[in-house]
Amino acid sequence: xxxxxxxxxxxxxxxxxxxxxxxxxxxxxxxxxxxxxxxxxxxxxxxxxxxxxxxxxxxxxxxxxxxxxxxxxxxxxxxxxxxxxxxxxxxxxxxxxxxxxxxxxxxxxxxxxxxxxxxxxxxxxxxxxxxxxxxxxxxxxxxxxxxxxxxxxxxxxxxxxxxxxxxxxxxxxxxxxxxxxxxxxxxxxxxxxxxxxxxxxxxxxxxxxxxxxxxxxxxxxxxxxxxxxxxxxxxxxxxxxxxxxxxxxxxxxxxxxxxxxxxxxxxxxxxxxxxxxxxxxxxxxxxxxxxxxxxxxxxxxxxxxxxxxxxxxxxxxxxxxxxxxxxxxxxxxxxxxxxxxxxxxxxxxxxxxxxxxxxxxxxxxxxxxxxxxxxxxxxxxxxxxxxxxxxxxxxxxxxxxxxxxxxxxxxxxxxxxxxxxxxxxxxxxxxxxxxxxxxxxxxxxxxxxxxxxxxxxxxxxxxxxxxxxxxxxxxxxxxxxxxxxxxxxxxxxxxxxxxxxxxxxxxxxxxxxxxxxxxxxxxxxxxxxxxxxxxxxxxxxxxxxxxxxxxxxxxxxxxxxxxxxxxxxxxxxxxxxxxxxxxxxxxxxxxxxxxxxxxxxxxxxxxxxxxxxxxxxxxxxxxxxxxxxxxxxxxxxxxxxxxxxxxxxxxxxxxxxxxxxxxxxxxxxxxxxxxxxxxxxxxxxxxxxxxxxxxxxxxxxxxxxxxxxxxxxxxxxxxxxxxxxxxxxxxxxxxxxxxxxxxxxxxxxxxxxxxxxxxxxxxxxxxxxxxxxxxxxxxxxxxxxxxxxxxxxxxxxxxxxxxxxxxxxxxxxxxxxxxxxxxxxxxxxxxxxxxxxxxxxxxxxxxxxxxxxxxxxxxxxxxxxxxxxxxxxxxxxxxxxxxxxxxx
RNA sequence: AGGCGCGUAGCUCAGGGGGAGAGCAUUUGCUUGACGUGCAAAGGGUCGUGGGUUCAAAUCCCUCCGCGCCUACCA
Numbered sequence: 001x002x003x004x005x006x007x008x009x010x011x012x013x014x015x016x017x018x019x020x021x022x023x024x025x026x027x028x029x030x031x032x033x034x035x036x037x038x039x040x041x042x043x044x045x046x047x048x049x050x051x052x053x054x055x056x057x058x059x060x061x062x063x064x065x066x067x068x069x070x071x072x073x074x075x076x077x078x079x080x081x082x083x084x085x086x087x088x089x090x091x092x093x094x095x096x097x098x099x100x101x102x103x104x105x106x107x108x109x110x111x112x113x114x115x116x117x118x119x120x121x122x123x124x125x126x127x128x129x130x131x132x133x134x135x136x137x138x139x140x141x142x143x144x145x146x147x148x149x150x151x152x153x154x155x156x157x158x159x160x161x162x163x164x165x166x167x168x169x170x171x172x173x174x175x176x177x178x179x180x181x182x183x184x185x186x187x188x189x190x191x192x193x194x195x196x197x198x199x200x201x202x203x204x205x206x207x208x209x210x211x212x213x214x215x216x217x218x219x220x221x222x223x224x225x226x227x228x229x230x231x232x233x234x235x236x237x238x239x240x241x242x243x244x245x246x247x248x249x250x251x252x253x254x255x256x257x258x259x260x261x262x263x264x265x266x267x268x269x270x271x272x273x274x275x276x277x278x279x280x281x282x283x284x285x286x287x288x289x290x291x292x293x294x295x296x297x298x299x300x301x302x303x304x305x306x307x308x309x310x311x312x313x314x315x316x317x318x319x320x321x322x323x324x325x326x327x328x329x330x331x332x333x334x335x336x337x338x339x340x341x342x343x344x345x346x347x348x349x350x351x352x353x354x355x356x357x358x359x360x361x362x363x364x365x366x367x368x369x370x371x372x373x374x375x376x377x378x379x380x381x382x383x384x385x386x387x388x389x390x391x392x393x394x395x396x397x398x399x400x401x402x403x404x405x406x407x408x409x410x411x412x413x414x415x416x417x418x419x420x421x422x423x424x425x426x427x428x429x430x431x432x433x434x435x436x437x438x439x440x441x442x443x444x445x446x447x448x449x450x451x452x453x454x455x456x457x458x459x460x461x462x463x464x465x466x467x468x469x470x471x472x473x474x475x476x477x478x479x480x481x482x483x484x485x486x487x488x489x490x491x492x493x494x495x496x497x498x499x500x501x502x503x504x505x506x507x508x509x510x511x512x513x514x515x516x517x518x519x520x521x522x523x524x525x526x527x528x529x530x531x532x533x534x535x536x537x538x539x540x541x542x543x544x545x546x547x548x549x550x551x552x553x554x555x556x557x558x559x560x561x562x563x564x565x566x567x568x569x570x571x572x573x574x575x576x577x578x579x580x581x582x583x584x585x586x587x588x589x590x591x592x593x594x595x596x597x598x599x600x601x602x603x604x605x606x607x608x609x610x611x612x613x614x615x616x617x618x619x620x621x622x623x624x625x626x627x628x629x630x631x632x633x634x635x636x637x638x639x640x641x642x643x644x645x646x647x648x649x650x651x652x653x654x655x656x657x658x659x660x661x662x663x664x665x666x667x668x669x670x671x672x673x674x675x676x677x678x679x680x681x682x683x684x685x686x687x688x689x690x691x692x693x694x695x696x697x698x699x700x701x702x703x704x705x706x707x708x709x710x711x712x713x714x715x716x717x718x719x720x721x722x723x724x725x726x727x728x729x730x731x732x733x734x735x736x737x738x739x740x741x742x743x744x745x746x747x748x749x750x751x752x753x754x755x756x757x758x759x760x761x762x763x764x765x766x767x768x769x770x771x772x773x774x775x776x777x778x779x780x781x782x783x784x785x786x787x788x789x790x791x792x793x794x795x796x797x798x799x800x801x802x803x804x805x806x807x808x809x810x811x812x813x814x815x816x817x818x819x820x821x822x823x824x825x826x827x828x829x830x831x832x833x834x835x836x837x838x839x840x841x842x843x844x845x846x847x848x849x850x851x852x853x854x855x856x857x858x859x860x861x862x863x864x865x866x867x868x869x870x871x872x873x874x875x876x877x878x879x880x881x882x883x884x885x886x887x888x
Numbered sequence: 889a890g891g892c893g894c895g896u897a898g899c900u901c902a903g904g905g906g907g908a909g910a911g912c913a914u915u916u917g918c919u920u921g922a923c924g925u926g927c928a929a930a931g932g933g934u935c936g937u938g939g940g941u942u943c944a945a946a947u948c949c950c951u952c953c954g955c956g957c958c959u960a961c962c963a
Contacts, residue, residue, distance in 0.1 A: 006922090194960090217963070219963055220962085274963050283961085283963080341962090344961080344962070392958070395890090395958090396958095399959075487958085488958095558901080562893090565900095566912095568899095569911080572925090574925070577925090578923070579923065582925090583923080584922080587922080589922070590922095632901090636902070636911095640910080651922075655921090659921090743929065747918095748929070784928095838907095844906080844907090844944075850944065852943070853942085858944095865907070
């Protein structure tokens with residue numbers, strides 16, 4: 001049988017592409033909703049269609065994929081739904097920009113043609129990110145791909161909108177909302193980001209109407225005075241409360257403003273007098289509602305001063321109007337002071353332009369009743385990991401305001417509301433109505449607005465499963481098992497999914513929410529295109545392979561900490577992939593085409609018994625780390641096991657058996673080597689799916705092993721408790737100590753590696769003696785030793801390098817090999833180290849408080865430790881004295 | 889203003905009431921028949937400060953100092 005020759009170094013490129021194509025073609029990750037097993041389901045946080053894969057996605061996908069692949073191994077019926085988000089504003093912006101290059105606006109095309117154009121764009125470019133998800137190796141079910149704006153999701157959106165409207169939880173009205181002049185639409189509160197910016201506090205005189213003087217107000221936005229409708233002072237403020245009920249004259253406009261009293265006004269801030277502008281400030285809006293004030297808006301939807309302002313200012317931008325107003329006030333001698341004042345300014349989270357509070361007709365969702373349920377469900381029905389995010393979640397829900405869901409754009413779910421032009425009736429319906437339900441007229445006009453994209457995203461956990469239709473998927477996979485996402489969308493998305501899930505499914509949308517960190521650059525800065533510090537995951541995949549990238553992200557994904565990523569780390573883990581590859585290469589050179597059918601629990605040698613024991617521990621560690629979302633521990637456990645134990649010790653130790661003549665021993669070791677390697681590949685598979693699949697595919701099998709060629713479908717390795725072997729671990733510790741101790745003597749004394757040395761071991765017990773005797777050959781090969789002599793009465797030459805391992809005295813004769821001064825210094829160094837730790841332990845044991853109060857086991861442990869160290873010290877000292885005696 | 893998180897080896901970070909850990913970097917040596925993307929060995933830290941609880945604190949509690957983030961407000 002022709003043995004497949006493995007490349008000398010691992011080359012991920014072809015391998016990854018091959019398996020990614022294979023899995024999708026075979027529909028490996030498309031579960032049967034009627035199939036066996038407990039269900040485990042995850043819905044992907046849908047990336048924007050306009051998006052390109054960034055490190056945040058890469059991390060997010062990796063963690064979800066680990067969970068899905070692990071749960072498949074546990075025999076679960078796993079569904080991971082992929083899809084994208086139609087990203088209303090962002091996508092519309094992209095296509096509008098395209099049109100602009102052709103000298104067109106969306107209005108030139110008209111609504112219908114424009115939407116067609118966006119769909120065309122989506123088809124061409126929009127799915128780009130999906131192919132990038134494929135390159136990450138995400139084991140999603142591509143046959144169930146969804147889009148927040150496809151037909152089925154549209155059905156869900158309508159259903160929800162209409163029901164909420166009927167339940168009185170959606171309403172329409174004129175309110176002050178966040179308005180983006182550039183995107184030309186309303187935004188929800190949480191779509192506004194706040195940035196601290198330097199500004200000015202302008203102190204301006206407003207004359208009193210009765211001519212008895214003036215008061216001075218302070219404002220950061222003087223241009224909005226054109227829309228002032230009152231002055232407000234604190235009734236408790238003795239400086240001004242006599243003015244309440246009087247009137248002031250609004251400069252430049254000339255109209256009278258009532259002076260009202262409200263404790264909202266902070267007497268300490270500014271001048272203590274507040275100009276009230278309900279049309280341009282959220283607090284003033286509230287104040288205006290409370291006091292029944294007129295609302296004036298002096299800015300239009302482009303942010304240009306409109307006809308409600310004095311003629312002179314009309315047509316100006318905000319900045320122009322501010323300058324003009326201040327100049328005019330100054331000319332009239334009304335400016336008292338202009339002081340520097342930093343304040344935070346709201347900006348659009350999509351385009352970063354300044355948000356204007358703007359009065360307009362919008363649709364809202366009443367959040368309070370929904371938020372109440374969503375709050376109560378955590379942690380009872382949904383647990384958040386790490387747990388501390390729960391508090392943030394509560395805090396947001398407690399302070400929630402009604403959600404403005406209408407957007408003045410075209411790309412999105414159009415609001416299913418119609419107005420009858422004949423009788424003015426408002427009709428909200430699932431199916432497009434043709435006649436008015438009230439007057440029977442047929443002149444119905446649909447609302448122009450579309451819904452906030454998050455409105456459809458909020459339904460994602462059940463809309464992707466086919467709701468509102470009664471599907472198998474819905475019954476089988478809802479509630480989903482875990483949602484994996486970054487904390488930046490805890491509010492935007494997670495909280496709203498909770499609300500909608502509870503409202504429409506009467507069940508939380510997920511059992512667990514795992515919040516992962518943000519990926520930053522190596523200096524802790526947020527990656528952004530403008531800073532130029534972006535590490536592109538696709539570049540990394542091309543350079544190092546998806547597995548190396550995935551392993552890196554996994555090893556960094558400790559709960560509750562930001563990830564500082566550097567390319568160097570990814571490179572380091574590519575080396576790890578290569579190490580795994582070469583371990584396999586070694587195995588392939590030493591395994592027969594058919595693995596001997598040996599029961600590994602009958603393993604005999606120290607190496608085999610020890611590695612099998614460790615494998616059992618690793619299985620447990622991987623399992624519990626995965627269940628607790630301690631992803632970094634999965635990576636750490638496997639890295640240490642594979643590199644520091646399997647490769648560094650085990651493979652070196654089995655070489656003699658594999659090269660040897662004892663066919664029975666060889667077969668046993670081959671079986672163990674194969675078992676450990678293949679099971680480790682299965683354990684590692686959720687983290688690095690490609691390389692493990694490739695290795696599984698090239699590895700030979702024992703006869704009768706008819707498991708799939710596809711590692712992704714294999715069960716988690718069965719536990720083998722009979723292989724747990726504490727004695728092997730203890731023996732191994734002794735063995736490693738002897739080998740390392742001997743190596744240390746050699747390298748620290750600068751003895752050249754080729755120089756043959758002898759080793760004498762004066763053993764402290766029969767048990768140790770037999771362990772070492774059984775492994776003499778291994779000591780020779782691993783420590784590069786010519787002759788080994790072992791026994792209780794071994795006499796070593798006085799001129800020897802020395803070490804003590806668990807009471808056993810190692811001696812390496814040095815006559816003619818090295819100058820003894822170096823060895824003396826080395827022994828002194830080791831004695832010094834020993835002394836330091838002994839001091840600590842004996843001090844502790846001299847403390848009666850410790851001896852009396854600490855648990856007996858701990859005290860005994862310390863005593864034993866000290867005794868051992870004392871013994872070691874005595875022996876080392878004797879060995880040193882012997883050396884000194886030779887030196888005279 | 890409120891909330892959250894973080895200060896541990898040169899760097900990036902695990903850990904967490906009983907003798908300070910990893911990776912990378914550094915130093916030294918090495919064609920050991922899987923791997924120089926490697927092997928072997930070594931150096932390197934009063935675990936931010938001050939206090940408290942405890943027989944015992946890097947670990948738990950409090951103060952402070954630094955750093956980061958989130959929410960709200962800022963006329």
